Amino acid sequence: MKSKTPEQSKTVLTDMVLPGETNALNNLFGGELLARMDRAASIAAGRHSRCITVTASVNHVAFTKVVPLGSVVTVEAKVSRAFRTSMEVCIDVWIEDRKSGDKTKVNEAIYTFVAVDKNGKPTAVPEITPETPIEKERFKAALRRKQLSLLLAGKIKPNDATELKALFD
Numbered sequence: 001m002k003s004k005t006p007e008q009s010k011t012v013l014t015d016m017v018l019p020g021e022t023n024a025l026n027n028l029f030g031g032e033l034l035a036r037m038d039r040a041a042s043i044a045a046g047r048h049s050r051c052i053t054v055t056a057s058v059n060h061v062a063f064t065k066v067v068p069l070g071s072v073v074t075v076e077a078k079v080s081r082a083f084r085t086s087m088e089v090c091i092d093v094w095i096e097d098r099k100s101g102d103k104t105k106v107n108e109a110i111y112t113f114v115a116v117d118k119n120g121k122p123t124a125v126p127e128i129t130p131e132t133p134i135e136k137e138r139f140k141a142a143l144r145r146k147q148l149s150l151l152l153a154g155k156i157k158p159n160d161a162t163e164l165k166a167l168f169d
């Protein structure tokens with residue numbers, strides 16, 4: 001399979017925050033943002049693999065800023081690294097100022113998707129070749145995050161988490 005770039009999977013969803021999607025403080029409900037990020041990431045993983053993809057884990061989410069009612073929210077997802085059947089997808093979220101159009105980053109997240117066949121069995125995906133400095137940085141750190149996720153899920157033993165062990169050597 002021919003290697004692809006993160007840019008080839010880039011997926012941008014822009015939508016606004018409506019009253020039914022907010023919490024008691026009139027800010028975007030966290031679960032609503034998680035769903036929007038899941039949708040964008042799923043499309044990005046599908047673009048990379050050209051397969052059905054399922055969410056395997058949500059590895060990291062940081063709700064650093066509130067997203068007020070009426071905000072225009074842009075969710076951008078790109079595959080940061082592909083392994084054999086799984087893909088790490090990095091998601092960045094911005095809101096834009098109505099008057100100036102200036103964008104403020106409000107959230108970032110990292111999800112893992114697995115490409116599956118029509119029976120739900122994991123299937124191989126193309127490799128990825130990062131191009132920009134941030135894509136290269138995210139690619140490099142992805143193996144460490146995969147090992148952490150598998151360790152927390154009880155799918156590998158601490159001794160097999162070589163990238164994590166290297167942090168403490």
Ligand SMILES: CC(C)(COP(=O)(O)OP(=O)(O)OC[C@H]1O[C@@H](n2cnc3c(N)ncnc32)[C@H](O)[C@@H]1OP(=O)(O)O)[C@@H](O)C(=O)NCCC(=O)NCCS
Pocket residue numbers: 054055056057082083084085086087112114116120122146149150153155
């Ligand atoms: C995700 C799923 C396909 C994995 O199936 P599995 O039988 O565990 O398959 P494997 O153990 O071979 O794992 C497949 C890949 O997923 C990765 N993976 C599995 N669990 C993971 C986790 N918690 N974190 C990171 N990667 C994970 C494996 O490392 C492997 O990656 P690789 O092939 O690139 O090395 C299966 O658990 C599933 O279908 N889950 C439900 C998905 C779903 O419905 N999501 C929506 C929830 S509402």
